[in-house]
Amino acid sequence: MRIEILIMDNDVVELTQKLVKTPSIKGNTVDVANIIFDYLEEFGLNPQIDNYKEGEANVYVSLGPSNTDQFIISGHIDTVPIGQIDDWTHEPYSGKIINGELWGRGSVDMKGGTASLACVMIELLKNESDLKQEIFLALTAEEETGLLGAKNYIDKKLIKNASNILIAEPTNLEPKTREKGIVWFDIHSNGRQAHASRPDLGVNAIEELARLIPKLHNVIPDWEDDLLGKTTLNTGTIMGGTAANVIPQYARARFDSRVTPGITNDEVISRYKKVVEEFDGEIEFDFDLIESASSILSKTTNFAELLMENTKKYVSREIEIGGAYYATDGAVFMEYLKDQPEFVIFGPGSTELLHQTDERMEVSQLELSKKIIYESLIKTACN
């Protein structure tokens, strides 16, 4: 087996800047998809763009024999909104490099990782005849809003059997082989409205809901993952009532539960549902499941170990295999593939500035992530 010397004619930093300069929040990912499509095509690849709904597009390309298990490498092209523009030290869509950091929304989550993967595919083109399995680059829209781009890959039957999945979300170049799951749900009620001076005639929906919330916390499973800790529950929003002098008839809360590997989403959902069903209040509550993405615990960690070894060649700090608190598109792919592939999250950028103002990426990590992923793929997927 030979490892080709990287010829750096594609430029991961320049591509990341281009992507950051192009806003891509929900409903507006087509422009950024086109930039990646054009870039891949310019370097001789044969990418596909799937404008699967108005304003949203996935981009994908594959290399190597198509009759084999896939090695899926994946990233998302959408970002969360910028928040208050005045809170940013530098313009959020500038893509400017200041003191070795590339500034802007999406630089870390995760246009840097996505650009790295695109450049890895361009490098792999030179090794195409040596590839013994298909490398499938799956870039997704709508990751931040329900993993919908990833689900579209399943619907279109573009995901086949896979030996490996790599998601290039930011990990500060540390491989992560497990991630927490997500359960989003609503609980809402209908009380009885009355004048505030006559509580005997009404049932206060807000107060009943407030009484129910601690009961949900009481049923969170005790199981603790050694890296990711316990399952958590957050009451994210609460709505209800019309005026101070009216007993509210209606109240609704939305919850976000992060489920630790080792516990199934079905288990936590049934526990929360049971609390709602058995609530001993004067009114009834309804439970609506909004979103569910399973946790991941990779059965093996061979590719993660290879990434770790290759990373240690370039960085002097301690690198360990860990777990991610956030959920990725990997949840959709792994669920479809019945948890069979080996799973790893590995990408450039620190998670500390995730979804915050002043998001910025250490430029040196962009080159490194491209190099490390490329070298590790060559070792695994080439003859």
Ligand SMILES: [Zn+2]
């Ligand atoms: Zn992300």
